[in-house]
Amino acid sequence: MFVEFVEGPLWYFSAAVFVLGVIWRLSGILRLRRRKKDLSIPRASAAVGALKAQFLHFVPHGGFTFRTLYHLVAGYAFHLGLFVLVLWAAPHIKFIEANIVAVPWEPLPRWGFIIAAQFAFAGLMLLWVRRISDPVMIKLSDRDDHVSAWLTFGVMLTGCMALQESVQALRVLHMMFVEIWLLYFPFSRLMHAFTFAFSRGYTGALFGRRGVVP
């Protein structure tokens, strides 16, 4: 009964909350007043600036690459690892094909999954250790930062526990964590997965027309 609930109604509900919540949050930003039309004479294109900013901020520039190496390495290890796990793990592909859409790519072999998982775990833990030990991050962090990190950790941990797919309870536990994560996502800072593009774009457009993208 509980298994059916987690794999049925709760999945559809959390997926709907996630999709609608993300749309709601993004439209909540866009419904706000836009910047007024800039009457100054542009030196260059705002659109090009906005586009350039999207790529420029993927890697720290301006001499910060080495200084921010910890975040850079841990951040990419976590995000890339997680990205690979979500889209290339064999059970995920099976689930996506059964519930959402057919995917045109092959799943990762088991060793690939293990490597991606190790990167993701190492990255997430390094980022969290930094959050609780670095005075700067301690000063900035709030409850949402910690809840987001722990929920994501829970999703990843239960995912690894369920990898064998031999114990139904573990699979359902993972599914439940994913659903809680989906429910939490639109109400949290996890939204940065979408809002980063807006943020970079606005700054890139503002300064792009001045001929420089900081």
Added chain:
Amino acid sequence: MNLSAAVEVFTDSLDASAASYLDACVHCGQCAQACHFYETTGDTRYIPAYKMKLLDRVYKRTKSPLAGVKRLFGLARTPLSEADLEEWNDLIYDSCTLCGRCTIVCPMGIDIAGMVRKSREAMVAADLVPKSMLGAATRALEIGSPLGIKPETLRKIVAEQAEDVGIPIELDKVGVDYLVILSAMEILNFYEVIGALARIFKQAGISWTISSKAYEATNIGIQMGDKAIAKTLVSRVVDAAEELGVKYVISPECGHAYSALNWEGPNLVGRSYNFQVIHILELLDQLQQQGRIRTKGTDTRRLTFHDPCQIVRRGGIVAEPRRIMNQVADNFVEMSPSGAANICCGGGGGVSSNSRAEDLRITAFAAKKEQLDDVQPDALVTACGNCRNVLEEAMDVYDMDMPVLGLTELLATYLDD
């Protein structure tokens, strides 16, 4: 203190870009490493992202898509208090030069300096502007200059410079192409730039004048976050330029003056100008490219260039000063980092007009000093009167024996006239 007015300004300033910034910040704290105030003090209050907290609280309480839901369940952020505004006041005015270096390192590309500017507007509404900045604003409005330079003082200085270089300089001359405006610091401390401009423009065949009604480029309204004052000061220049019928207004060696007149000015006055704004570095570079500036000899000293933040990182004039430097300097070395990633002098964004921030400004200069110590130049060149003054003052405190030069004057030194 007017708390409700401040909250209203905070709320009004929350447009889509501000909302996206506040929703994108992941509290990674990398911005701290770009801030000379944090880097030189280690005080976590100076973390750039922390300076956005008031705006963030108002956003989360009022305009965030979640605000209504959270209020329903009693989970909304607490409203701002007078104590909050007082606590953040020095963060907003004393420990941020609006240099925007934090944007470079931010993975989300958040324009934190822009958010601090919005917070300053709220501080203005709350009547919490530092007294010395208010004094500068009063002088700018009543006398015409934040340093209290009267038109008769300007006339005298211009006449002396004209005599020094042997070139007549006529004020309020109708029918010329260019209107020169100057920063208060240039008029008072670095007035040789007027003679330098006269020599360069004579050789280049440029017709120009200075207005006795609008000679001041400095815009204290922009620095303190008072749009009404900013508009008045921009309008003064616009009216004078259009009355004289010039084709161009030359923005001087002053960081925020360029931003005020060129980038923000048309939006403040609500229309495009009937003239073009050109920065002095752009103009000198253009004249150089056209072969209209002939120089003789070069400076053999080891020279480096300090990039004024508002001209370079936030103004887009990056290559021009370097081309000018290379025309007259044999041994031009860059600091690291430089250009759009430069480190601020510590006194931009009105911090140098804010007397209570003086000690902090001197402390923050240590970041610039470190750069200079690495390069070991014989002289430092810059293109902002305010930076120049701030650098000179700080160097005195740090016992650094190094001349600070203006780029226009350096170019004029090697003019073949």
